[in-house]
Amino acid sequence: MGSDIDFYVSSQYTLFGVPKCGSGIPILGVPIEDTVSFRPGTRFAPGIIRYWSQYFEFTPTEDLGIDVLSKACDLGDLTLLQGVVDVNVDRIRSVIKETIDKWGRVISIGGEHTMSLGTAKAVSESQGSYGVYVHVDAHLDSREEWPVGQSLSHATFVRHLVRHVKPQLVIFLGFRSYDREEISFARGLENSILLSTRDIKLMNNHELRLLIRGAIDSYTGPIHLSIDVDVLDPSIMPGVGNPEGFGLSYGELLRIVKAILDYGGSRVKAVDIVEYSPPNDPGLMSLPTIIKLILDVLNYIHT
Numbered sequence: 001m002g003s004d005i006d007f008y009v010s011s012q013y014t015l016f017g018v019p020k021c022g023s024g025i026p027i028l029g030v031p032i033e034d035t036v037s038f039r040p041g042t043r044f045a046p047g048i049i050r051y052w053s054q055y056f057e058f059t060p061t062e063d064l065g066i067d068v069l070s071k072a073c074d075l076g077d078l079t080l081l082q083g084v085v086d087v088n089v090d091r092i093r094s095v096i097k098e099t100i101d102k103w104g105r106v107i108s109i110g111g112e113h114t115m116s117l118g119t120a121k122a123v124s125e126s127q128g129s130y131g132v133y134v135h136v137d138a139h140l141d142s143r144e145e146w147p148v149g150q151s152l153s154h155a156t157f158v159r160h161l162v163r164h165v166k167p168q169l170v171i172f173l174g175f176r177s178y179d180r181e182e183i184s185f186a187r188g189l190e191n192s193i194l195l196s197t198r199d200i201k202l203m204n205n206h207e208l209r210l211l212i213r214g215a216i217d218s219y220t221g222p223i224h225l226s227i228d229v230d231v232l233d234p235s236i237m238p239g240v241g242n243p244e245g246f247g248l249s250y251g252e253l254l255r256i257v258k259a260i261l262d263y264g265g266s267r268v269k270a271v272d273i274v275e276y277s278p279p280n281d282p283g284l285m286s287l288p289t290i291i292k293l294i295l296d297v298l299n300y301i302h303t
């Protein structure tokens with residue numbers, strides 16, 4: 001006879017009820033929020049997503065006939081200090097490196113975007129090289145300082161990433177709000193591809209896939225996909241700290257994600273989904289889209 005306690009009592013919710021890791025692709029919560037330029041709240045995202053995920057159907061957008069949840073396990077949330085960004089980024093680096101070493105890849109749920117600096121260093125250290133950084137974001141996050149006097153923040157970390165891990169290629173997708181200093185930096189990189197929100201809306205899926213395939217095939221080494229959900233239009237993703245008008249539709253974002261994961265294949269070592277901010281999400285109306293994005297990443301990511 002099984003115990004009713006074991007059967008009915010759970011000590012902790014996991015994302016979609018998947019097992020704790022384990023085997024499978026680990027999903028790690030990274031509730032970092034040490035630098036904010038506008039509306040706070042990203043630290044609450046992993047917990048809210050995990051709690052609400054149990055009420056959703058587990059169906060990805062494109063039904064490929066696979067059980068997407070069978071690919072995943074829940075690693076839990078990273079414990080962080082409060083307000084010490086460099087220490088936290090280093091802890092993220094260390095934990096994600098160990099995760100990639102052990103499970104081969106990782107999906108992380110932020111937290112603010114600065115966490116992707118930690119992920120990039122982890123990918124580089126774990127794999128011994130760093131190939132392609134894909135920055136999907138309404139912003140370029142490439143300021144020298146922001147706020148003025150602060151070198152490392154969610155508005156500057158791409159400069160640190162470029163300096164530290166020296167990507168062979170940086171791809172900026174979906175940006176639409178930036179200053180001259182940032183766009184000059186992004187265009188001035190040795191190897192970079194820039195497609196604004198407008199560019200993406202004007203391309204058809206075939207053109208987009210061709211371009212992404214060409215870019216990915218021209219370089220070797222690991223791929224790191226970092227998705228700031230503020231790339232989406234505020235009408236479907238109001239729950240962000242820095243909303244920007246005329247964003248991507250979910251279908252447009254999904255074309256990008258599918259192309260990167262299809263052509264990147266086993267080279268994709270890390271996917272970061274960052275900047276969801278529950279306190280700025282009226283009625284949590286952005287959550288169904290966040291949940292769908294996680295399911296779609298799991299659907300397309302190679303095991």
Ligand SMILES: [Mn+2]
Pocket residue numbers: 137138139228230231242275
């Ligand atoms: Mn952003």
